Amino acid sequence: MKRILLIAAALGIVIGAAAQPGNKKCKCEKPEKLSPEQMVQKRVHRMASELQLSDAQVEQLNKLFLDDMAYRRENFKRPDGPKPEFKGGEHKKREFTEEDKARFEKMKEYSLQQEEKLKEILGEDLYAKWRETHPKGHGHHHHGHRG
Numbered sequence: 508m509k510r511i512l513l514i515a516a517a518l519g520i521v522i523g524a525a526a527q528p529g530n531k532k533c534k535c536e537k538p539e540k541l542s543p544e545q546m547v548q549k550r551v552h553r554m555a556s557e558l559q560l561s562d563a564q565v566e567q568l569n570k571l572f573l574d575d576m577a578y579r580r581e582n583f584k585r586p587d588g589p590k591p592e593f594k595g596g597e598h599k600k601r602e603f604t605e606e607d608k609a610r611f612e613k614m615k616e617y618s619l620q621q622e623e624k625l626k627e628i629l630g631e632d633l634y635a636k637w638r639e640t641h642p643k644g645h646g647h648h649h650h651g652h653r654g
Contacts, residue, residue: 547572557640558633567628575621583614
């Protein structure tokens, strides 16, 4: 009899825990889908609050990032080739053409130019402070926890 009660109690606890609302592996909220303009606004707002930027700097950053986004969308589309395949744990690498490699070089050169423009707008001190907390390549690609 005690065994049956113990089993019933254990089952009740397990079922009760499983029925709890919001009991998921990842309790992260899905990020809302932002338009490109909203992403720029959010980025500039964060920079303005962290670095105490002037109105002129905020305006210049807005223009720089919006122009940058439009330019990248137009000029740096992803290669049309087939995506890499994953089979049996093996990763098949995508073959890049000379045209792709030239485009990557152009992208790298363009990114360096954009960094210089950012440095001009912020000045050396603020630019260094920004890069200290937001390294290149990790600036605005935060997707939260992926549990």
